[in-house]
Amino acid sequence: MTGNQKSKVIILGIETSCDETSAAVLANGEDLRSHVISSQISTHQKYGGVVPEIASREHSMHFRPVVQQALDEAKVTFQDLSAIAVTYGPGLVGSLLVGVSGAKAMAYASKIPLIGINHLEAHIYANFIQHKDLQFPLLALLVSGGHTHLILFEGHGKYEVLGYTRDDAAGEALDKVARTLGLGYPGGPQIQRVSQEGNAQAFKFPRAMLEADSLDFSFSGMKSAVLNTLNSARMRGEVLSVPDIAASFQEAVVDVLVRKTLMAIKRTGVKTLLLAGGVAANKLLRETLEMSLVKLGIRLVYPEPIYCTDNGAMIATAGYYHYLVGDFAPWTLNAVPGLSFPRLNN
Amino acid sequence: MKYLTIDTTTKVTALALAEGGQLVSEGFLHTSKTHSERIIPMLDQLLSAADWSLQDLEMIGVVRGPGSFTGIRIGIATAQGLAQVLNLPLVAVVSLDALAWAGKGRTEDIVPILDARKNEWYTARYHWRSGAERADCLTPPQAMATEQWLDYLRGLNCSICFVGDAAGKAKERIEEVLGERAVILPDYISLPRGAYAAQAVWERWKEIGEGELVEPYYIRFSEAEVNWAKKEEARRNGKDE
């Protein structure tokens, strides 16, 4: 690496909040030099979901080699880095601590700043990896296994949470229904897969809209409606079509997400919607949004599927914007498993 | 040879800087704060107090368990992170081996006991022969039900010196079972110390003479794995019938 590399801003991003150990090297906020993801999905599959202690053990084994591979593929060393960004919450505490401890030691030994990243914020920043032309204000719909948020994004570091789920997250509801239907883990992609052969009109599941002016979500009642339908069918000795149930439930979830999003767009007047989080990879959600937004002249932006999962590239991207304003973490940085969405400068 | 040791396997954050087996500087914090908050600031203080820089370090030693699962991982991630950047060899020792140094020079058997929850201890048994460079390990590390272990120790015909974070709490029960044959050292000797890890790491370094691949030493499987294995066994037995 040549000397002038140092004048560039090179960020190492590290993510260990759940079941992916990931690291990425990003130059100047736009040049993704490397991106390594070590997924544990197959390890957790037999347990039907992520087991926190096993996840932590896996991170502990994979952390060092994943970081080394990211540096090697980017052809950089620690001496070339400007800062190290790491997820410090929300997530599984034991998993977060592996990344936070390792990142801290690396930054301290490299004598470069440490940047603590909120995982939710990073999911939104995943959109900046491939779209360099985004203009504020932006509206973000963050949908994942742990979160369902509508966020007004007025500038880097300036957020307002407009609505969030009061019970289950959208992805969580999909996971639970998938498990009940015997579709396995992770549930979202499985529901999407079997729904292709199902009739989405077969069952009319309720759409929980809450108060007329609320941008909050509630998915637990919708999930219960599916379970009730299955139970009463079982008692009558009927066998219901799994694809029909999956398709109808998926449609109900997407319907609520889209309706609330349209309400938020009307209220804020933004011209661009960012999709973020694991459920952002859902095809029905993307297509339904696209159809409604095109009529309104609103641009829909979403990350490639690889950047919808938990990944180091989005951490490095968020880290880059924190770096530009000198927002660094102290050496006492701790994991914050219940970290909420930042309401900075608000 | 200058080196750093890290022990975060219990609630104590214990760091040491040492040179050729000689302790130079030691950090000991037993407060309610987490390892994650304390470890790098403590390292920074120790280095500047010793007038060392990171570049002076030639090796890093870490205590890899058994103990708190989370603590083990914090210690190893920190040691690995430092070693990776500084390009230093890494050496690992077992927490119970390190604690055996708390009883150096004593004639009793040394039994470290670490709180393993669920009425169990992580434990082992050592003996210091006079003039020996390291303790002999008489019973290898294991997770053991407390009463079962005390019962076993009662059957031995010797005096026993207890160390470790569970020793103080179990004092009464130990004395009840072993009577005068038990010696329980006070916390300031018997909790993990940077000094003990510094000795154990130096012995390890003399033994292998190069860095090693460091992995956590949990002794126990995670609960989910144990339950899964039980279910699988039940399923298999059901099939056989």
Ligand SMILES: [Zn+2]
């Ligand atoms: Zn996520």
